[in-house]
Amino acid sequence: MRKPRFIAEQGRKPSGLLGRIVARVMAKETADENAFALELLQLQPEDAVLEIGCGHGETLAKAAKFVSRGSLSGIDFSPVMHRHATRRHRRLVAEKRLEFHLGNSDRLPFADQSFDKVFAVHTIYFWKTPLDHLAEARRVLKPGGRFVLGFRPAEDAGFQATFPSEIYHIRPEAEVAQSARDVGFEAVELRRHKRGALQISFVIGARAQDQPA
Numbered sequence: 473m474r475k476p477r478f479i480a481e482q483g484r485k486p487s488g489l490l491g492r493i494v495a496r497v498m499a500k501e502t503a504d505e506n507a508f509a510l511e512l513l514q515l516q517p518e519d520a521v522l523e524i525g526c527g528h529g530e531t532l533a534k535a536a537k538f539v540s541r542g543s544l545s546g547i548d549f550s551p552v553m554h555r556h557a558t559r560r561h562r563r564l565v566a567e568k569r570l571e572f573h574l575g576n577s578d579r580l581p582f583a584d585q586s587f588d589k590v591f592a593v594h595t596i597y598f599w600k601t602p603l604d605h606l607a608e609a610r611r612v613l614k615p616g617g618r619f620v621l622g623f624r625p626a627e628d629a630g631f632q633a634t635f636p637s638e639i640y641h642i643r644p645e646a647e648v649a650q651s652a653r654d655v656g657f658e659a660v661e662l663r664r665h666k667r668g669a670l671q672i673s674f675v676i677g678a679r680a681q682d683q684p685a
């Protein structure tokens with residue numbers, strides 16, 4: 473059955489009292505595929521890591537177990553999610569191991585080549601023009617850096633039938649992989665992960681090392 477618009481809107485940009493509940497539920501619901509995303513990132517202790525659409529912040533807090541000397545940053549455009557994540561992970565924030573930014577991923581507030589690893593899970597659906605967001609992800613990645621994008625694909629007909637298409641832009645795997653190539657990611661590959669009956673697809677890309685002049 474198709475979800476009502478107001479529920480779909482909570483997935484896109486959680487807000488109000490319901491948004492606070494969504495933050496808690498989502499942290500549990502998506503934990504499995506987010507753990508898989510962390511594996512795909514091949515985290516190293518010194519990495520600078522960015523999560524786009526970090527929501528509840530739970531995944532970055534888990535990444536802190538692997539990233540002991542690097543830095544962890546998240547960005548989300550929902551003030552409710554930003555507040556929730558900052559409060560919930562206040563210890564890591566106070567220790568300056570984790571920071572949460574409020575902002576839109578079509579214009580990331582970071583300098584070029586700031587991060588070793590960049591990832592986003594269940595966020596591409598809300599990008600009407602994904603190339604703008606993907607280009608930003610690549611811009612802030614260092615040469616040699618790794619990018620991981622997790623999403624439910626259009627190949628899952630049940631997913632498409634459940635969410636209103638004016639809010640959820642659900643795309644085929646091959647289209648997402650091609651978009652990653654179009655903005656300049658290299659060595660683009662596809663991996664799949666199962667959570668019960670659900671399939672989560674992952675597009676992985678790299679930013680090439682700078683070529684010597």
Ligand SMILES: C[S@@+](CC[C@H](N)C(=O)[O-])C[C@H]1O[C@@H](n2cnc3c(N)ncnc32)[C@H](O)[C@@H]1O
Pocket residue numbers: 483484485486498499502506524525526527528547548549550553575576577578592593594595598599
């Ligand atoms: C469905 S939630 C997924 C949260 C988390 N990544 C997870 O897997 O549990 C999508 C999140 O992306 C955020 N978001 C959507 N579009 C965004 C954009 N253009 N810029 C920044 N955040 C965005 C939403 O506010 C929301 O917190």
